[in-house]
Amino acid sequence: MFKKTTLIGIIGFSCLPVYAVDVPISGNVQSRCIITTDTPGVYGNPNAYTLTTSAADGGVQPIVRFDVSLGDAYYAQITTPTQFSSSPALNDTVTWTGSTQVSTVSDATNMGDYETNKVTFGQTTQYDLTATGSTWFKSTSVAVNGGNKAFPSGSYSAIIEAVCIAK
Amino acid sequence: MLLAVLVFSLPYYSYSNDLRPYHGSSTNAAANGNTWAMENILPNPPGLEINGVIYNYVIDKNVDDSVKVHIQNENANGTGYVFRETDEWKSGSLGGTEIKKAVPIVPNIPRSAFGEGSIDIEGPGSVLDPNVVYTYRVDPCFDPQFDPGCPGYKPFIPEIPEVDPNSLYNALEDEAVKIATAETKSELYEKDDEQVESKENEEDKEKIRLEKTLSAVDNSELFVNAFVQSRILTQINDAIQMKKYYAANISGGVYKETQSLFDKKIDDNKRGLRNGLAQQLLHEKMIGMQYEK
Numbered sequence: 001m002f003k004k005t006t007l008i009g010i011i012g013f014s015c016l017p018v019y020a021v022d023v024p025i026s027g028n029v030q031s032r033c034i035i036t037t038d039t040p041g042v043y044g045n046p047n048a049y050t051l052t053t054s055a056a057d058g059g060v061q062p063i064v065r066f067d068v069s070l071g072d073a074y075y076a077q078i079t080t081p082t083q084f085s086s087s088p089a090l091n092d093t094v095t096w097t098g099s100t101q102v103s104t105v106s107d108a109t110n111m112g113d114y115e116t117n118k119v120t121f122g123q124t125t126q127y128d129l130t131a132t133g134s135t136w137f138k139s140t141s142v143a144v145n146g147g148n149k150a151f152p153s154g155s156y157s158a159i160i161e162a163v164c165i166a167k
Numbered sequence: 168m169l170l171a172v173l174v175f176s177l178p179y180y181s182y183s184n185d186l187r188p189y190h191g192s193s194t195n196a197a198a199n200g201n202t203w204a205m206e207n208i209l210p211n212p213p214g215l216e217i218n219g220v221i222y223n224y225v226i227d228k229n230v231d232d233s234v235k236v237h238i239q240n241e242n243a244n245g246t247g248y249v250f251r252e253t254d255e256w257k258s259g260s261l262g263g264t265e266i267k268k269a270v271p272i273v274p275n276i277p278r279s280a281f282g283e284g285s286i287d288i289e290g291p292g293s294v295l296d297p298n299v300v301y302t303y304r305v306d307p308c309f310d311p312q313f314d315p316g317c318p319g320y321k322p323f324i325p326e327i328p329e330v331d332p333n334s335l336y337n338a339l340e341d342e343a344v345k346i347a348t349a350e351t352k353s354e355l356y357e358k359d360d361e362q363v364e365s366k367e368n369e370e371d372k373e374k375i376r377l378e379k380t381l382s383a384v385d386n387s388e389l390f391v392n393a394f395v396q397s398r399i400l401t402q403i404n405d406a407i408q409m410k411k412y413y414a415a416n417i418s419g420g421v422y423k424e425t426q427s428l429f430d431k432k433i434d435d436n437k438r439g440l441r442n443g444l445a446q447q448l449l450h451e452k453m454i455g456m457q458y459e460k
Contacts, residue, residue, distance in 0.1 A: 104265035108226070108236070109253075112260030116230070134267070 032070035033164035048150035081158035088154030092146030106133035214309025234292035243282030
């Protein structure tokens with residue numbers, strides 16, 4: 001009688017199905033730093049061998065906006081051009097200079113010192129985005145053809161690189 | 168399907184586009200200086216609610232200076248400010264930097280509470296190219312009674328005050344009315360009636376006499392008038408009738424004899440003689456018959 005019962009029990013257990021479930025986990029990380037081109041730049045041509053975005057020389061300074069919804073979490077890095085992205089065939093080497101500065105802020109109290117605290121290395125300027133809000137940065141780019149040779153006629157374009165780097 | 172039924176069964180209000188809330192914005196409040204009156208920059212429809220301020224300016228200061236800039240509106244209904252946003256440009260911030268800001272305003276602040284607006288600067292500095300714009304929302308149905316199309320509109324029903332009937336004037340309980348309506352003693356009005364009747368009779372007779380006299384005069388005048396009128400009519404008729412005769416023409420001339428007797432002798436009519444004799448006989452017979460009686 002015991003054996004039978006046991007046997008039934010063993011058969012019963014051996015017949016139970018085994019379920020294995022994989023529970024998915026998904027997530028979506030939205031950027032807390034958004035970069036937008038506010039104003040595209042235009043090169044002015046004050047002389048035959050110079051191209052500049054300076055307004056005084058007929059150019060338009062490019063402006064880029066950083067919108068940060070999480071303070072003290074990102075650096076803004078803006079690099080002015082070091083070469084043309086498209087141009088006619090050049091007849092000499094080009095010397096590049098550039099700079100970036102804060103144009104506009106949305107919070108004077110917490111962003112007012114961005115310009116003072118910026119770090120520059122080479123063509124790149126880095127800002128510590130300590131406050132939430134929007135900051136507009138404007139850049140100047142100057143290209144001088146080697147030996148003061150005139151730039152070949154044609155269309156020139158260059159690119160400013162703006163990057164939001166998480167701390 | 169169930170969702171569709173639910174959606175269509177939800178109550179909703181349909182009203183014309185004119186009654187739907189709409190948004191707007193003012194012109195630059197600081198265009199003419201760092202102070203402004205709200206009535207000059209905002210429309211004044213009922214149901215207007217200011218919901219935000221968007222401003223920008225360029226700070227002009229030295230790097231080492233600390234400057235505070237207040238964008239504000241005084242409280243028109245009291246002291247202090249209904250709106251005040253402060254930008255603190257600390258030492259180290261560069262002059263020439265622009266600030267752009269959009270500041271929401273706490274809802275349900277009445278439009279009338281927004282007093283004079285201004286840009287107030289504390290410290291050695293100034294603002295350049297200020298631009299201050301108010302955004303607002305207008306709900307035409309802020310007061311549901313504004314239009315019958317507004318949700319919640321209630322037709323006007325005049326208030327009828329409740330009056331206690333007992334407090335109303337009751338003429339039947341007025342002492343003066345009671346006295347006026349009290350029954351008069353018969354002795355008083357019988358004597359009066361007799362006196363009144365005798366007086367009335369005399370007055371009536373006098374009236375009748377006078378009426379007769381007047382009627383006689385009237386009749387004679389009427390008779391004279393009728394007679395005169397009759398004479399006038401007769402004369403007019405005669406004149407009309409006589410004119411016919413005056414105007415008639417009688418054709419004149421000579422009427423000559425057209426018959427002529429050739430033998431100048433007319434024989435007696437025998438048949439007529441016989442007839443006349445017979446009648447004569449009959450006549451005499453009849454006369455004789457009279458005498459025979």
